[in-house]
Amino acid sequence: MLEIREVTRVFGTRTAVDRVSIRIDRPAFVGVIGRSGAGKSTLLRMINRLTDVSSGEILFEGRDVAALKGAEKRAWQSRCAMVFQQFNLVPRLDVASNVLHGLLGRRATLPTLFNLWSAADISRALEILDRLGIADQASKRAEALSGGQQQRVAIARALMQDPAIILADEPIASLDPMNAQVVMDTLHRIQTEDGRMVLANLHTLDTARRYCDRVIGMRDGRVVFDGTPAQLSTQVAREIYGADERFDEAATSTALTAGTQADDAYATEMLGA
Numbered sequence: 001m002l003e004i005r006e007v008t009r010v011f012g013t014r015t016a017v018d019r020v021s022i023r024i025d026r027p028a029f030v031g032v033i034g035r036s037g038a039g040k041s042t043l044l045r046m047i048n049r050l051t052d053v054s055s056g057e058i059l060f061e062g063r064d065v066a067a068l069k070g071a072e073k074r075a076w077q078s079r080c081a082m083v084f085q086q087f088n089l090v091p092r093l094d095v096a097s098n099v100l101h102g103l104l105g106r107r108a109t110l111p112t113l114f115n116l117w118s119a120a121d122i123s124r125a126l127e128i129l130d131r132l133g134i135a136d137q138a139s140k141r142a143e144a145l146s147g148g149q150q151q152r153v154a155i156a157r158a159l160m161q162d163p164a165i166i167l168a169d170e171p172i173a174s175l176d177p178m179n180a181q182v183v184m185d186t187l188h189r190i191q192t193e194d195g196r197m198v199l200a201n202l203h204t205l206d207t208a209r210r211y212c213d214r215v216i217g218m219r220d221g222r223v224v225f226d227g228t229p230a231q232l233s234t235q236v237a238r239e240i241y242g243a244d245e246r247f248d249e250a251a252t253s254t255a256l257t258a259g260t261q262a263d264d265a266y267a268t269e270m271l272g273a
């Protein structure tokens, strides 16, 4: 389904992603972990074509999407929707309009510029909001919602594109543990119920273990682990994060009680959390 072949991205003298190859044969929930600067965001952004590859191929259903240009590139971008850590909503716009903006790549510019959405589009946006449990927020400004609700609006906007793949770049890094769980549950439900692939950069190990079918560990731009959550032992995690014996797994947890202050400071340094 998705095959990343020997993909490299160089920024100046820095190789952010170094000959990465990953093959995902079926829609699954795949997590990418690694310390800050490991190349996780760059990898996701190359799949979505927000960043170009320096070399290598990204094949989706046999076609190299890394080489697409113009309208074909935009069509691909709407098939692999992106969800960001900071939600990237239009804060002063109402929730329903934010969701409808997921159609921007698919509809003519002029009607969308004037918010002239069809009745069918509006009813679909409301259905998606209902499914995600936030239909009652549809007329509110996005900025009036909690972080967890805003991230669900961003997921609703992604779903409006009817994507084959959802790329989530640290989707819960700005959320408290309770909202983080709601957002992860939402992504997980979408993956299993709709059969869409979810590829998510995650900064906490417990989240990766709990939600992912498969975990990819990156270090210095390379894939250093690719396996199931069960194979992700503390020792393996240490190797991925390049951490010494001070590495305390609890300190990378989203749980409220995890870690001492010293652990937390160390985890922040390691994970950029």
Ligand SMILES: Nc1ncnc2c1ncn2[C@@H]1O[C@H](COP(=O)(O)OP(=O)(O)OP(=O)(O)O)[C@@H](O)[C@H]1O
Binding pocket: 011, 014, 015, 016, 034, 035, 036, 037, 038, 039, 040, 041, 042, 043, 271, 272
């Ligand atoms: N647009 C850019 N220009 C220059 N260097 C960049 C750019 N984007 C990323 N880099 C560099 O590439 C490397 C990988 O960055 P990337 O953001 O992909 O890592 P990451 O694993 O996602 O880290 P984080 O968790 O902190 O976001 C870093 O050294 C970063 O400074």
